[in-house]
Amino acid sequence: MATVKLEQVTKIYPNGTKAVDGLNLEVGEGELMVLVGPSGCGKTTALRMVAGLEDISDGSLYIGQKRVNDMSPKDRDIAMVFQSYALYPHMTVAENIGFALKLRKTPKAEASAKIDQAAKILGLSEVLDRKPGQLSGGQRQRVAMGRAIVREPSVFLMDEPLSNLDAKLRVQMRAEVSKVQRTLGVATLYVTHDQVEAMTMGDRVAVLRGGVLQQCDTPQTLYDRPANVFVAGFIGSPAMNLWRGVLEGASTGAATVDLGSCRLDVGDAAMAAHPELSRFEGAEVIVGIRPEHLSVAPPSSDGGGELRGRVELVEALGSELMVHFSTDARHVKAEDAADDPAMRTGEVATAGISVARVGPRVDVKPGDPIAFEVESDMMHFFDPATGGAIRQ
Amino acid sequence: MSGRLAKRRGWRRVVNGVNLASLLVAVFVSAPLYWLVSASLKSPVEIGATPPTAYPHPVTLTNFRQAFLHYGFGRYLLNSVVVSLASTVLVLALGILAGYALGRFPMRGKLPVLMGLLMISVFPAIAVISPLYLIMREIGWLNSYQALILPYTAFNLPFAIWILRNYFIGIPPEMEEVGRLDGASPLRTLWSIILPQARPGIFTAAVFTFTACWTEFLMAVSFNSANGYRTIAVGIALFGSAFVVPYGTIFAASVAAVLPIAILVLVFRRSVVSGLTAGAVKG
Numbered sequence: 001m002a003t004v005k006l007e008q009v010t011k012i013y014p015n016g017t018k019a020v021d022g023l024n025l026e027v028g029e030g031e032l033m034v035l036v037g038p039s040g041c042g043k044t045t046a047l048r049m050v051a052g053l054e055d056i057s058d059g060s061l062y063i064g065q066k067r068v069n070d071m072s073p074k075d076r077d078i079a080m081v082f083q084s085y086a087l088y089p090h091m092t093v094a095e096n097i098g099f100a101l102k103l104r105k106t107p108k109a110e111a112s113a114k115i116d117q118a119a120k121i122l123g124l125s126e127v128l129d130r131k132p133g134q135l136s137g138g139q140r141q142r143v144a145m146g147r148a149i150v151r152e153p154s155v156f157l158m159d160e161p162l163s164n165l166d167a168k169l170r171v172q173m174r175a176e177v178s179k180v181q182r183t184l185g186v187a188t189l190y191v192t193h194d195q196v197e198a199m200t201m202g203d204r205v206a207v208l209r210g211g212v213l214q215q216c217d218t219p220q221t222l223y224d225r226p227a228n229v230f231v232a233g234f235i236g237s238p239a240m241n242l243w244r245g246v247l248e249g250a251s252t253g254a255a256t257v258d259l260g261s262c263r264l265d266v267g268d269a270a271m272a273a274h275p276e277l278s279r280f281e282g283a284e285v286i287v288g289i290r291p292e293h294l295s296v297a298p299p300s301s302d303g304g305g306e307l308r309g310r311v312e313l314v315e316a317l318g319s320e321l322m323v324h325f326s327t328d329a330r331h332v333k334a335e336d337a338a339d340d341p342a343m344r345t346g347e348v349a350t351a352g353i354s355v356a357r358v359g360p361r362v363d364v365k366p367g368d369p370i371a372f373e374v375e376s377d378m379m380h381f382f383d384p385a386t387g388g389a390i391r392q
Numbered sequence: 393m394s395g396r397l398a399k400r401r402g403w404r405r406v407v408n409g410v411n412l413a414s415l416l417v418a419v420f421v422s423a424p425l426y427w428l429v430s431a432s433l434k435s436p437v438e439i440g441a442t443p444p445t446a447y448p449h450p451v452t453l454t455n456f457r458q459a460f461l462h463y464g465f466g467r468y469l470l471n472s473v474v475v476s477l478a479s480t481v482l483v484l485a486l487g488i489l490a491g492y493a494l495g496r497f498p499m500r501g502k503l504p505v506l507m508g509l510l511m512i513s514v515f516p517a518i519a520v521i522s523p524l525y526l527i528m529r530e531i532g533w534l535n536s537y538q539a540l541i542l543p544y545t546a547f548n549l550p551f552a553i554w555i556l557r558n559y560f561i562g563i564p565p566e567m568e569e570v571g572r573l574d575g576a577s578p579l580r581t582l583w584s585i586i587l588p589q590a591r592p593g594i595f596t597a598a599v600f601t602f603t604a605c606w607t608e609f610l611m612a613v614s615f616n617s618a619n620g621y622r623t624i625a626v627g628i629a630l631f632g633s634a635f636v637v638p639y640g641t642i643f644a645a646s647v648a649a650v651l652p653i654a655i656l657v658l659v660f661r662r663s664v665v666s667g668l669t670a671g672a673v674k675g
């Protein structure tokens with residue numbers, strides 16, 4: 001058992017691409033740490049550096065107490081599951097799982113006992129004599145896992161191990177991988193670009209973007225208190241609605257925020273939770289509201305303190321409705337927030353489509369005007385200049 | 393096209409352009425072969441008959457007996473086996489290492505090397521016969537196995553390297569990475585992980601090299617004309633004397649010479665076809 005620690009780890013590829021930039025991360029003993037972020041943000045690169053398949057340009061990597069920057073992959077005591085599984089096509093399942101043991105000259109009887117045990121854990125006992133070509137996608141994935149666990153490494157690395165599976169199997173394997181990891185209690189660094197996978201599997205989740213760590217915390221904290229606009233937009237499905245608004249009346253004790261032509265109340269509780277908000281009196285802030293925190297207002301209401309718009313599209317999911325609506329508030333796209341200078345000056349902010357998640361019995365049709373009540377203590381506020389959350 | 397073919401009924405399903413064309417090609421290719429085999433089984437008298445007979449009547453093995461017992465064709469066969477086998481083994485050993493390095497490792501000047509190899513492989517052998525002959529004579533290698541093994545290896549290596557390199561490129565790089573993580577040394581990775589996956593490419597290179605050595609004539613006749621070192625190609629050509637051309641014996645020897653190649657291709661045909669088309673389509 002061991003921990004993994006990255007200290008200011010940086011990767012610059014020979015062609016000058018800075019794929020990972022000053023990454024600090026610590027995976028505790030037995031912890032499942034998920035590394036998540038959009039495509040090209042450097043997740044695979046970070047993982048490969050930990051594996052030793054890629055040189056570390058700068059910074060230090062520790063496994064256990066040892067600095068392992070210059071240690072060869074096989075001495076790091078890690079096992080990695082590749083996205084493509086990378087099973088040896090010419091070996092049977094048993095040989096695939098046992099190859100590392102064979103290289104270590106593990107006695108035959110001991111090796112085959114370990115292979116059998118791994119196969120039992122993963123439900124592969126029936127297919128030990130088959131070649132990878134004769135297996136289903138889920139079974140191949142399990143063989144890749146088996147190859148990793150049979151070595152009893154002190155660290156697991158997994159690079160999008162489930163992304164080749166269909167949606168249903170993915171959900172099932174998600175639970176299985178978590179279970180196996182928990183049973184073995186091995187520190188695990190798990191890469192995915194799927195935020196649902198990240199949220200459901202991770203003890204903690206590190207959100208990466210453009211090679212830079214945005215936030216690393218428990219899934220619930222990421223959801224409740226995103227550190228910046230990017231994390232706010234990335235975590236949660238459907239994504240958090242983000243608008244530009246102007247804060248008024250913070251000093252008078254009856255704070256409101258103007259989103260287009262709508263004026264929403266910012267309750268005292270919300271003001272108390274974000275004391276720094278008073279600095280933005282009369283200034284622009286980015287307001288974030290999750291789709292599940294918008295509820296349809298009764299038609300009779302007077303239109304004050306509500307978010308009004310027009311229904312564009314209704315998706316019925318059975319248990320709930322996704323109401324896509326447009327407002328005259330200026331919309332912020334999270335993906336290109338924060339380091340896009342045009343966005344900071346507000347030049348590209350336009351009326352986009354917002355989403356609300358409402359009960360299945362609400363009667364709405366595309367084209368209808370609609371008004372939402374907002375739970376004000378569920379509002380998030382971000383500084384438009386930095387993209388960072390406005391908190392204390 | 394397959395749709396249109398599938399719609400045809402009755403005799404038109406069998407008699408159509410595609411089938412007729414393939415039949416034509418098949419006849420065109422196999423007619424000389426048939427003639428060779430059937431003639432080798434005819435008696436000398438029947439071979440000379442006009443008009444020629446369509447099949448041997450009666451079937452006789454006289455020609456084969458003549459070739460092996462009287463003309464010592466067994467010796468030539470043995471020489472060819474030694475030379476071709478040794479060359480093939482050398483070509484594979486060197487070609488695998490070179491092809492792997494050229495396919496997988498980052499290195500400077502890869503393109504010039506590959507271009508150079510390609511140029512060597514289309515270089516006409518006749519152009520180097522005289523200088524090579526002089527060298528061989530100088531170092532006393534005329535009429536020896538190595539006089540053929542060495543040039544055969546050199547001339548067949550470039551093509552083998554190309555085939556093998558292309559095959560190695562098609563194997564996903566994760567294979568080596570997984571091997572490294574599993575704790576395999578580079579040589580072990582090559583041996584236990586890469587080579588088994590490159591088997592079709594290796595067979596292809598082997599069959600091509602072996603066939604080329606087996607049928608080579610120019611160098612063989614120039615460097616090894618002494619009776620004890622003749623290969624089959626030279627042996628067959630030099631059968632007989634200025635006054636006698638023993639056609640029957642030549643036919644029989646030719647059949648005996650073609651047989652190993654035919655068996656080789658038959659056994660490895662699947663691997664060879666897939667080796668030649670590797671990389672053409674993914675997967």
Ligand SMILES: Nc1ncnc2c1ncn2[C@@H]1O[C@H](COP(=O)(O)OP(=O)(O)OP(=O)(O)O)[C@@H](O)[C@H]1O
Binds near residue numbers: 042044046
């Ligand atoms: N060998 C390489 N040489 C140069 N640049 C590279 C190399 N490998 C990756 N990159 C670049 O580094 C950045 C990070 O790549 P990486 O593969 O780590 O992304 P990722 O987060 O794993 O993306 P994905 O979700 O698509 O797998 C990308 O901009 C990529 O183009």
Ligand SMILES: [Mg+2]
Binds near residue numbers: 043044045
């Ligand atoms: Mg990746």
